[in-house]
Amino acid sequence: MNKRMKPEGFRSQTLALFQPKPGVLYGLDATARIAGISRRSILIYCRAGLVRPVIQPPFGVMEFTEEAIYALRRIDHLRTVHGLDLAWIKTMFDLLDEVERLRAEVRFLRNP
Amino acid sequence: MPVEFKNYYDVLGVAKEASADEIKKAFRKLARLYHPDVAKDKITGEKKFKEINEAYEVLGDPEKRKQYDQLGANWKHAQRQTPPSPGGMGGGDWGASEVHFDGTGFSDFFERYFGGHGRLSGGFNPTWSYGTEGEAVALRGQDIEGDIMVTLDEILHGSTRTIQLQRIDARTGQSTTQTLQVKIPAGVRESQLIRLAGKGQEGFGGGKPGNLYLRVKLAQHPDFRVRGADLYYDLELAPWEAVLGATIVIPTMDGTVSLKVPAATRAGRQLRLREKGLPSREGTRGDLYAVVSIQLPAQPTADEKKLWEQMAKKSTFNPRKSL
Numbered sequence: 308m309n310k311r312m313k314p315e316g317f318r319s320q321t322l323a324l325f326q327p328k329p330g331v332l333y334g335l336d337a338t339a340r341i342a343g344i345s346r347r348s349i350l351i352y353c354r355a356g357l358v359r360p361v362i363q364p365p366f367g368v369m370e371f372t373e374e375a376i377y378a379l380r381r382i383d384h385l386r387t388v389h390g391l392d393l394a395w396i397k398t399m400f401d402l403l404d405e406v407e408r409l410r411a412e413v414r415f416l417r418n419p
Numbered sequence: 420m421p422v423e424f425k426n427y428y429d430v431l432g433v434a435k436e437a438s439a440d441e442i443k444k445a446f447r448k449l450a451r452l453y454h455p456d457v458a459k460d461k462i463t464g465e466k467k468f469k470e471i472n473e474a475y476e477v478l479g480d481p482e483k484r485k486q487y488d489q490l491g492a493n494w495k496h497a498q499r500q501t502p503p504s505p506g507g508m509g510g511g512d513w514g515a516s517e518v519h520f521d522g523t524g525f526s527d528f529f530e531r532y533f534g535g536h537g538r539l540s541g542g543f544n545p546t547w548s549y550g551t552e553g554e555a556v557a558l559r560g561q562d563i564e565g566d567i568m569v570t571l572d573e574i575l576h577g578s579t580r581t582i583q584l585q586r587i588d589a590r591t592g593q594s595t596t597q598t599l600q601v602k603i604p605a606g607v608r609e610s611q612l613i614r615l616a617g618k619g620q621e622g623f624g625g626g627k628p629g630n631l632y633l634r635v636k637l638a639q640h641p642d643f644r645v646r647g648a649d650l651y652y653d654l655e656l657a658p659w660e661a662v663l664g665a666t667i668v669i670p671t672m673d674g675t676v677s678l679k680v681p682a683a684t685r686a687g688r689q690l691r692l693r694e695k696g697l698p699s700r701e702g703t704r705g706d707l708y709a710v711v712s713i714q715l716p717a718q719p720t721a722d723e724k725k726l727w728e729q730m731a732k733k734s735t736f737n738p739r740k741s742l
Contacts, residue, residue: 323597323599323600324579324599324600324601324602325599325600325601325602325613325615325616326602327601327602327604327613327614328604329604329606329607329611329700330700341616343559343627373612373614374611374612376614377612377614377632380562407610411609414480415644415645415646415651417479417480
């Protein structure tokens with residue numbers, strides 16, 4: 308934040324380094340812990356086709372990406388707070404993906 | 420907290436009535452001038468480059484530009500309403516604090532009105548966790564979302580960014596600033612998420628804090644367009660260069676190279692420069708494509724005109740033969 312905002316109420320300043328590792332995969336337990344969602348709910352969302360683990364049985368144990376964890380948080384929020392059903396969420400996600408893809412294409416075609 | 424209105428037209432140095440083409444040209448000119456790779460003063464250059472990029476992100480998109488113009492006309496009114504704070508959080512009712520970012524490359528103004536398009540605003544409400552006896556024991560904090568502007572150079576080499584996170588407690592009005600260092604790994608992609616665990620809103624009743632998500636937004640480069648790990652460069656040729664072939668020096672991310680344009684190169688043809696693109700997740704590098712377009716002199720001289728006339732007389736070429 309810029310300087311003029313700092314002085315009042317300024318309490319602490321710590322320096323923490325975050326080193327995200329792209330391409331890391333998380334098992335079902337770790338995913339449940341990070342997303343704060345039960346394993347059972349995750350399995351339900353997978354079965355509904357809302358998220359897809361990178362690897363799944365019979366080829367190995369379930370493994371999820373960072374994006375999938377983010378998606379799980381969104382799904383859970385829409386379902387538990389806004390009461391949307393899974394079919395609705397699926398349709399919405401599909402449409403948003405399509406919009407995002409088209410937007411990227413338009414941006415590519417339009418820009419310098 | 421009030422957000423300052425950003426005059427994007429001033430940033431790009433164009434008139435409010437400027438055409439889309441004028442805006443594009445102004446952006447390219449300024450972006451070349453302030454690009455972190457070429458600017459003399461790197462720190463000011465980078466700041467300015469990101470400012471220009473933010474302005475172009477809005478003005479270069481007709482939809483966003485329209486929205487921006489309307490916002491400008493109704494700014495006093497818009498300010499009085501309390502839109503969601505940056506990060507997409509609306510849930511003041513949970514006692515969540517207001518969050519501002521600095522160092523992401525985007526201003527609060529952008530985050531509030533133009534950030535986070537194309538996805539659901541990240542306002543995840545806290546998650547209740549239940550203890551073994553079934554009573555609610557903890558409330559997990561909300562996630563916060565923000566955009567982070569990343570240049571192509573950062574994608575190529577990776578970088579470490581310093582981000583300041585200012586939280587203003589909704590109840591006490593007290594602000595805390597936290598400085599975080601975030602490593603941007605080489606090879607990140609547009610829209611990729613960087614999760615900063617535990618840096619979201621605080622939890623309640625012993626609940627864990629939420630996460631802070633930074634979403635990668637690529638800064639526009641004055642020369643290259645990006646598709647996946649591949650870069651595209653618009654190579655403008657004179658008609659005779661396209662017909663006779665030529666050797667042309669073009670920029671790449673690793674310095675300039677001379678590209679041999681073969682004779683009889685048609686407009687739209689893509690000449691590939693292997694592994695001159697961006698790093699991909701698999702550790703390989705994408706390619707650079709030079710896309711040929713043929714430009715004509717705007718006002719041919721009398722001599723040039725004579726030569727074209729001669730060619731028109733002598734040539735048997737007819738592009739519409741099949742009609």
